[in-house]
Amino acid sequence: MAAHFSTKDRILGAAEELFAQYGFAGTSLRQVTSRADVNIAAVNYHFGSKENLVNEVFRRRMDEMSERRLALLREAVARQPGELEPILAAFVEPALALAQDRHGGGAFIRVIARAYAEKNDGLRKFLSDRYGHVLREFAKAIAVCVPGLSKEELYWRLDFLAGALTYAMADFGLIKRPAGVSEAAHRQRAAQELIRFAAAGFKS
Amino acid sequence: MAAHFSTKDRILGAAEELFAQYGFAGTSLRQVTSRADVNIAAVNYHFGSKENLVNEVFRRRMDEMSERRLALLREAVARQPGELEPILAAFVEPALALAQDRHGGGAFIRVIARAYAEKNDGLRKFLSDRYGHVLREFAKAIAVCVPGLSKEELYWRLDFLAGALTYAMADFGLIKRPAGVSEAAHRQRAAQELIRFAAAGFKS
DNA sequence: GTCTATACAGTGATAGAC
DNA sequence: GTCTATCACTGTATAGAC
Numbered sequence: 420m421a422a423h424f425s426t427k428d429r430i431l432g433a434a435e436e437l438f439a440q441y442g443f444a445g446t447s448l449r450q451v452t453s454r455a456d457v458n459i460a461a462v463n464y465h466f467g468s469k470e471n472l473v474n475e476v477f478r479r480r481m482d483e484m485s486e487r488r489l490a491l492l493r494e495a496v497a498r499q500p501g502e503l504e505p506i507l508a509a510f511v512e513p514a515l516a517l518a519q520d521r522h523g524g525g526a527f528i529r530v531i532a533r534a535y536a537e538k539n540d541g542l543r544k545f546l547s548d549r550y551g552h553v554l555r556e557f558a559k560a561i562a563v564c565v566p567g568l569s570k571e572e573l574y575w576r577l578d579f580l581a582g583a584l585t586y587a588m589a590d591f592g593l594i595k596r597p598a599g600v601s602e603a604a605h606r607q608r609a610a611q612e613l614i615r616f617a618a619a620g621f622k623s
Numbered sequence: 624m625a626a627h628f629s630t631k632d633r634i635l636g637a638a639e640e641l642f643a644q645y646g647f648a649g650t651s652l653r654q655v656t657s658r659a660d661v662n663i664a665a666v667n668y669h670f671g672s673k674e675n676l677v678n679e680v681f682r683r684r685m686d687e688m689s690e691r692r693l694a695l696l697r698e699a700v701a702r703q704p705g706e707l708e709p710i711l712a713a714f715v716e717p718a719l720a721l722a723q724d725r726h727g728g729g730a731f732i733r734v735i736a737r738a739y740a741e742k743n744d745g746l747r748k749f750l751s752d753r754y755g756h757v758l759r760e761f762a763k764a765i766a767v768c769v770p771g772l773s774k775e776e777l778y779w780r781l782d783f784l785a786g787a788l789t790y791a792m793a794d795f796g797l798i799k800r801p802a803g804v805s806e807a808a809h810r811q812r813a814a815q816e817l818i819r820f821a822a823a824g825f826k827s
Numbered sequence: 828g829t830c831t832a833t834a835c836a837g838t839g840a841t842a843g844a845c
Numbered sequence: 846g847t848c849t850a851t852c853a854c855t856g857t858a859t860a861g862a863c
Binding site: 442443444445528529532533534535536537543547554571572574575576577578579580581582583584585586587589591592593594609612613615616617618619620621622623 | 646647648649732733736737738739740741747751758775776778779780781782783784785786787788789790791793795796797798813816817819820821822823824825826827
């Protein structure tokens with residue numbers, strides 16, 4: 420099994436690389452199938468549409484990241500109960516790490532941005548159905564640390580954190596990684612700054 | 624003059640409406656030119672490409688918003704010197720108002736999201752060249768309110784604010800506008816919550 | 828300059844043979 | 846499951862009319 424890749428897997432692999440490098444619009448299905456050494460019609464047979472292929476590439480990564488977030492969250496709550504910062508770190512770091520992953524990190528952040536860019540309610544519903552429980556877990560854990568906060572305020576602030584994090588993942592802001600600093604170090608810095616910023620926000 | 628619209632203006636108007644409603648990918652140039660009652664080739668004659676047309680639609684709105692931000696900033700600094708919250712309000716409110724504008728607000732937020740989604744360095748450079756001075760003005764004003772902050776920390780936090788704001792503009796998070804609340808009221812609430820969150824973050 | 832008719836290469840998708 | 850052939854449609858380019 421391990422040495423052999425099915426047509427479907429080859430398509431997914433090629434799509435992940437090409438999407439990350441050239442974006443969705445910039446990648447044609449013919450490029451994907453050519454790299455995967457597969458016939459053009461195989462994409463629609465296995466995935467139904469280009470959009471579905473995009474979502475599938477995305478889902479694989481998102482599942483991993485959600486698992487990692489929850490694992491770190493459990494660890495944080497067990498080791499440092501009542502402390503907010505480790506919880507925020509559990510939320511932030513897997514996302515930043517994924518965004519920097521060379522194989523597909525670019526594609527990942529692009530799917531999120533695309534969900535903004537199109538008013539794609541289907542994708543939004545998919546996200547909230549499949550990963551809503553992760554956010555609820557974090558909300559519960561944060562509520563313990565900041566007991567004065569109303570549920571509404573808590574969710575507003577989680578949204579703000581998610582937004583700031585998404586921006587940071589896309590490397591979109593004013594802050595550019597200086598030439599002398601490694602990607603990993605820059606990411607570490609971003610995480611640290613964001614956690615501090617958000618912690619103050621949650622506690623206000 | 625006022626009663627007559629040139630071919631170029633008609634294209635811009637039609638594009639703004641269609642982009643806001645169906646997104647970019649979802650709008651073909653033939654739809655645009657058909658609504659504007661103009662020949663398909665006119666788009667490339669006046670704008671060079673679809674991408675350029677998108678950017679032009681965007682620039683008109685962004686210019687207005689930047690003016691409004693700077694006006695409110697001057698007002699805030701003059702009336703309540705040394706106070707952080709009014710400065711943040713001057714940054715946040717014009718953006719949220721624009722995002723909710725029925726005529727083209729949706730298109731506006733989509734352009735930003737698209738700049739994320741594609742690694743569109745051209746658009747990024749355009750943004751920083753044309754609107755970088757606005758951010759620098761805000762940075763200067765905030766630095767007066769939070770004198771302990773290093774320049775680097777200040778810019779990190781401005782990025783986080785911009786990210787959270789973008790998310791809120793796209794109406795993307797967990798928080799949905801409840802049925803009984805008007806759009807204007809919901810926006811007011813979002814602004815108020817974000818300002819409070821960010822103010823605490825900047826002061827930390 | 829402004830605009831039009833037309834053509835072009837490339838796209839995602841699909842029907843039907845094997 | 847996989848292929849070929851074909852479809853309607855896309856953004857773009859150009860030659861030429863006014």
